[in-house]
Amino acid sequence: MLRSASLTQRFALASAILAACAVLLAAAASFWLVNRQHASAVELLQQREAAFNARTVGNTLATLATRMDEVAASPILATGLVDSAGRETYLAPFLGGLRQINGIPVQVLFTDFEGKPVAGNGLERFDETQLAWLRARLDDGVESAAIFDRPEGAELVGVSLLRYSRTNTPEGALVYKVRMRDLAPVPSAQLAWKAQPRPAAEGTHLDMPVKAPARFAHLGLVLRVDTSGLAHILETPWSQYSLIGGIAALLAVIVFLLGSRLSLGLTQDLRKLEQFASRLGEEGISEHRAELAGSSETVTLARSINQMLDRLHRQQDHLQREHQRKDEFLAMLAHELRNPLAPISSAAQLLRMLFANEPRIKQTSEVISRQVAHMTHLVDDLLDVSRVTRGLATINRTQVELGAVVREAVEQIVPLIETRRHRLTLDIASYPMPVNGDRTRLIQVVANLLGNAAKYTPDGGELRVSLQQQGDRAVLQVQDNGIGIDPDLLPEVFDLFTQGERTPGRAQGGLGLGLALVKKLVELHDGAVDADSKGPGQGSTFTVRLPLLPAVGSESSAGFASELTANTAGAATSRILVVDDNVDAANTLAMLLEAAGHGVRAEHSAQAALAAATEEAFDFILLDIGLPDMSGHALAKALRQLPCSNGATFVAVSGYGQEQDRRMSREAGFAAHLVKPVRVDELIDTIGRLRVSKGRSAGQD
Secondary structure, three states, X not given: OOOXXXXXXXXXXXXXXXXXXXXXXXXXXXXXXXXXXXXXXXXXXXXHHHHHHHHHHHHHHHHHHHHHHHHHOOHHHHHHHHOOOOHHHHHHHXXXXXXXXXXXXXXXXXXXXXXXXXXXXXXXXXXXXXXXXXXXXHHXXXXXXXXXXXXXXXXXXXXEEEOOOOOOOOOEEEEEEEEHHHHOOOOOEEEEOOOOOOOOOOOOEEEEEOOOOHHXXXXXXXXXXXXXXXXXXXXXXXXXXXXXXXXXXXXXXXHHHHHHHHHHHHHHHHHHHHXXXXXXXXXXXXXXXXXXXXXHHHHHHHHHHHHHHHHXXXXXXXHHHHHHHHHHXXXXXXXXXXXXXXXXXXXXXXXXXXXXXXXXXXXXXXXXXXXXHHHHHHHHHHOOHHHHHOOOOOOOOEEEEHHHHXXXXXXXXXXXXXXXXXXXEEEEOOXXXXXXXXXXXXXXXXXXXXXXXXXXXXXXXXXXXXXEEXXXXXXXXXXXXXXXXOOOOHHHOOOOOHHHHOOHHHOOOOOXXXXXXXHHHHHHOOOEEEEEOOOOOOOEEEEEEEEOOOOOOOOOOOOHHHHHHHHXXXXXXXXXXXXXXXXXXXXXXXXXXXXXXXXXXXXXXXXXXXXXXXXXXXXXXXXXOOOOXXXXXXXXXXXXXXXXXXXOEEEEEEOOOOHHHHHHHHHOOOOEEEEOOOOHHHHHHHHHHHHHHHHHHHHHO
């Protein structure tokens, strides 16, 4: 019949069939969306339930700490310390009223300054270990809390010290404890803490951090809630599925019956829409919209397309704004992380300069400097993490000795290895193996692989790191005898987000994003990485192959003190004003400049800097941009208004290091922009270069 029908009839019938199929596909998508919404609702319910329980635990701990502090401040306890005759008479009823906090049994013990018991609430059962811990807190004069594992269950012990105006040391203590299982608000919840090993979870669990008072914050309390029971609260929406199926079937029948009559008239209009859609696919979302012409159905379809394009355009604008806010957040985060690194770096460099003849101090300062430099690189990497995951990151290639890279990476992971009591074997070739790569990124590769091996190997396991040469390539192998890798997971182990597809038996952790970054970074170095494992419990081996450079002899570099002497020998001294609200950063930077022979004054606010600039003239003014009372750019403008500082050279020293920050500094008249933490050689060189440039400009004038 179709063969004898005209082309128009065949097209009409085919279009009707296709339209009916499209309706059925839309119904299938509706099924999927409804099911997804149902799953999302269940997940949201689980998260809110877990968050509520975590807040309950945090509120209970806050009430406990507040109540104990109030009791510790009571004059009744102060009287009990000096009145030994009848203190049981009034202390027992007073402390006896402290048997429960929010319905949770609490044990309370009142002791003197030596930790000897004076009175309790009748429930106190403190063992010798806990009393020894109490005496240590009394000796240190510190109010704290700790968790003790006991056969009958873990116990949370805290202490409130009794201090009075006549003495500086504690006169006594109020020590209290509760059982960890009593703190859990529901039977399906369990409290865990930082020092406790996490067992493999069975079923569906959510880990929710507990926001606790300051004295409990270091414990790292986490509420682990079994959410499997909540999935049955929301019933599967079978009625909606039936309605969608019925509507889809009815629409399919109607479309099939009327398609042959309507499709002929719609052909021309649909062709216009097809051309518009094709142009849209080539040019992307723009201001162009489909023409509202033709049959009512075509107009409706075109209007719907236009509405969809309007929504997509708004979403695109929203995503662009969110992307900009993300960049601003990352810049702020990098600034906040750089601030504490600046005084650490400066202090380490100062130690290395002042104690150049003390090998241990020099070695220690070098370790600190290396780790600060590594941390600084990682903070910089935070700004382009999205580029790394998309394979768009670039690397700063230099000649790197791979053996030194491996040793420095091992140095970073040693604390984890010692904590897990692993035995580490290093097999590094005695000859140098230079590669053309980014030192920080290569350290990240080795540290990530070794950290994964240490993490997924049971305590007391065997780890082995081998670095050898095979032909023109360096071969790095990280082996362990840990949990191994399932054969089904091996092909995906370097893919992003593979953790989300794992079974509950793999819930301990993942070989997901970290290994994906390893693969991308190795490929950026023109290398390759692969994983091998004989199966679960058989350990795993990760092998990295990198192209080698021809061996080049290295000359020993001069020591830091010699470098500083060479850089500063014969250099003229300058009067320098350092302004930074971070007191440690300002003071250590000032000491470094003073050690280089300059006269330095450090201030910590914009107002103090303005006052200093009215008292004396400075050759250089080093300004932090993110000052609390006035921005560095505004302060520089104000300082130029003063007669004593209008000829000074301004240098920005900031945690903001993006190109737009440097551009703003240039526009504000800064001669240089240094990013925290500043290396001393970079700072001295910058001052020397700017002084020479300033001298040349003055000579030309």
